[in-house]
Amino acid sequence: MGGMPREFPIGLTPPDWLVRNLRAHPATVDRPALVRAALALTLPLAAGLAAGRPEYGAIASMGALNGVISDTAAAYRVRVPTIAIPQVFSAVGITVGTLVHGRGWLAVAALTLVALVSGMISTIGAVASVSGLLLLLSCVVGAGLPLPGEWWLAPLLISGGGLLVLALALLAWPLRLGVPERAAVGGAYRAVADLLAASAAGGAREYDERRHAVTQSLNQAYDTILAHRARHHGRSPELTRLLAQLNAVTPVVEAAPAARLGGGALPPEVPQAVRHLASAVETGYSGPIGLRLPDPATETARALDHALRHAADVVASPDADPRGIDDGLGRPAALGIRTARAARNVALSAASWRYGLRLALCVGIAQALVSLVPVPRSYWIALTITFVLKPDFGSVFSRALLRALGTVAGLVIAAAVLAEVPRGWWDVPVMLLLAPLVPALTPRGYGYQTAAITPVILLLSDILNRLGTALLLPRLVDSLIGCVIALVAGYLLWPESWHTRVGDRLADAVDDTERYVRGAFGPDALGAFARARMRRGLYRDLSVIRTEFQRALTEPPPTGRRAAAWWPLVVAVERIVDATTAARVRVQHGAQPPTAAEVTQVARELRELAEGVRENETLHAVRTLLTGPADSVLEPLRQEVAAARAIASPR
Known part of the structure; x- marks a missing residue:
């Protein structure tokens, strides 16, 4: 018996699709993100308590939670638009929601229209997706919760909380200027080195996985560098040099399949040389780079030798010809041109209209339901639908399942907090512990993210409405109702989704x-x-x-x-x-x-x-x-x- 794995009857074995949904994704812990989340969500609470207005601190902490969700970029130049732009949409959303709060069918119509706009702009790209998400989320919160103060105060507080995350994220910019960009390019070189090593010694499956990793690494590096150049006024010598280094690894990537199909053993000096170049890129080194490469004897070996020596020359050069870079890769269009193109594509895209209509239909049904049936604090239903139906967040079916499971797990944590922790200054250390869970668990999967966000939102909601543990059961019911609406009206009725x-x-x-x-x-x-x-x-x-x-x-x-x-x-x-x-x-x-x-x-x-x-x-x-x-x-x-x-x- 000892050492033998336990076997379960076939009928009790969970199906593969369920196992894939529940499996946690591998991810590294971003410690600075944990610290930023803890400070950004806790400081507004402390400030509100010190001023005698804890509800104001709760609203600002909601904005900080939006900022934590938006903070997905590693490079500092990208963080400003990645975090700041969604906060503008969040402010607009909560303003609209506040203005229609308690207005019955006018609120239903307004939220349905906002859902349509949110869904359509979410199809543009990563920043637009988060912006659309926060636009609708904030509108739902504003329409569902009685927020204190004048109509303009909530947008100001929620934007301030989000911008606090941006300010904390940019504190290290002077010390780490250019480091994330160099790390992205160096990471592409290291992925190529792993591909070359796999082409020599690995099996077909390992080679395919390494090739996929190279594609992802190159995509990330190009997106980072080109996005920065598009926002940079004039030419940046540093970004031009990094782009030249990134272009220089392309011939090495192209030679990898030739080495794989050639069947001969690839000398270990070849992938080691690429790792040596990666280190030079990451440190910003410019100067002679000595590569120890064997003499080429075949067409493939000559191709690799030529590609590696060319890459070494580019990496070692302190300057790059910007004209050659533009001629080879094309220069990104100006921001105004790209914005106009995106708006035109959204207006004319059948896919964006279909997704916008799906989201609008589900949110409209949810708001009509709570207008006809007395459901206390029913904004949670529309919040659930918004998260489940995001177009770039994966399968609607799996997200509905994970949302329900994650909510249950989050409610267990929230129950302990709301039942045992007195309201007031004790909220500050509790938030200090709960906030880092959001960036820590989000990369693990949607269910884990839901389990982390749920107690944070419930704690902030309790500061606003003082319902305590009475919040728990309605939140579970609301989440399940939202999941059912999303599955039926946003999934089963649209064959393209399943x-x-x-x-x-x-x-x-x-x-x-x-x-x-x-x-x-x-x-x-x-x-x-x-x-x-x-x-x-x-x-x-x-x-x-x-x-x-x-x-x-x-x-x-x-x-x-x-x-x-x-x-x-x-x-x-x-x-x-x-x-x-x-x-x-x-x-x-x-x-x-x-x-x-x-x-x-x-x-x-x-x-x-x-x-x-x-x-x-x-x-x-x-x-x-x-x-x-x-x-x-x-x-x-x-x-x-x-x-x-x-x-x-x-x-």
């Missing part, structure tokens, strides 16, 4: 792959920078597909089972892109280029694969007639395309 979209997005990626093949080898072959942008865009799209795939797996059957059938093809398409890149690298370093007939044949097969994927709800095997010379540079690519077309899912 049908997997992996197949459609994968078909688009295959179409893009076909264009990539023609751009790499066709008669009108693209230049190196254009190919790099296309390849990077492909992997970015495939990363989104992986995220969509993981979301679909958390859905109950049959959606989760249908999504799982697409996974082999997701991996196969990634390998097709790898094989295309590897063939291009080999041609650049001496291999015989493919004939036009070979390129046309592979491109046609990819088009047919995309059509077959797009036409079927589930994936079936398709005919493959790829032939050509065995020694052709495209032979590995033909094999990957044949493997992709031969994949079949269970009928």
Whole structure:
């Protein structure tokens, strides 16, 4: 018996989708974020108690909680808009809510309209998503709670609390200027080093995971640097140099699949050299960098050697030509132009309208329900719907489940606090302990975030209405009602939300792959920078597909089972892109280029694969007639395309 794992009857084994929903995500603890949350939520409470107006301190602490939720950026230049812009929307939301508080059907209409606007702007991007969330959350709180003071006082207090988080976040800016940006670029180099190590010694699964990590790391680094340059007046030599260093690692990334497909052992000096470059980037070093690389003997080895020495030259250079950077990557549009584009896209996007209408329908139903049925402090229903229906927060079904479970866990903590801790100055040390749980548990998953936020909000609500433990049962009932409304009106009534979209997005990626093949080898072959942008865009799209795939797996059957059938093809398409890149690298370093007939044949097969994927709800095997010379540079690519077309899912 000893040492043997206990086996449960098959009927008692939890389903995979439930296990995936409940599993905590791995995450590192951001200690400065814990300190900021503790101070930002506690100081307003203490100030309010000292002034004899604890309710004012509670409202400011609500704003600080909004700021903690908004504080998702690591780089200081991005933190100002990331935290400040959502606070403006929060102030607008609580103003509207305060003005319609207690006005019956006018409040229903106002909240429904705000929900529509919130849902539509949430589809723009990360900052807009948080802004839309806080717009609706604050409006719901203002409409549901009788806030003290004049109508303008609550917006002032809630904005002040959010800006306190920003002020605390920026305290270390003079000491750490540029450090997060260099860390992002250095992290991309380290991810590439891990990929090269996996291409030499790791299995297929490890290599695929490392490649996905490279895509995510590059996306994060480019988003950080380009966003900063767009906001920077004039040219920043530091950001230009970092962007040049980031561009310089692209040839190394492109050589990795060639090394993988080459089959030969990659010398350990190669990934070690990339880690050496990463350290130079992270410290801001400029000067000679000695790389100890073996003499190249093959096309792949020559490609890696050339790419690494070029990267070393760029990293060592204290200056970078800004014209070359712009020509190679393109300069971000001005803020006004990007804002106008975003507004136009939202107004004309069917997806943004559909999501806005879903959110508006659910919030409208919730507000109509509480207007017809006397539900005390019913704003919690709309709060639940707002969190559950966020478009970029994952599966609606899983979020409703996790919201219910997280609320129960949070209520257990809140019950102990409200029952045993006297109101007054004791709220300050309690908040000092509860506040850090929000940034600590949020990266672990939505259920964990809900469990952390629930006691904080209930403590602040109790300061405003003094109901004590009488808050607990109504909050649980309200949360369950909100989850049911979100599941029925925001999930089951919208087939697009419970049908997997992996197949459609994968078909688009295959179409893009076909264009990539023609751009790499066709008669009108693209230049190196254009190919790099296309390849990077492909992997970015495939990363989104992986995220969509993981979301679909958390859905109950049959959606989760249908999504799982697409996974082999997701991996196969990634390998097709790898094989295309590897063939291009080999041609650049001496291999015989493919004939036009070979390129046309592979491109046609990819088009047919995309059509077959797009036409079927589930994936079936398709005919493959790829032939050509065995020694052709495209032979590995033909094999990957044949493997992709031969994949079949269970009928």
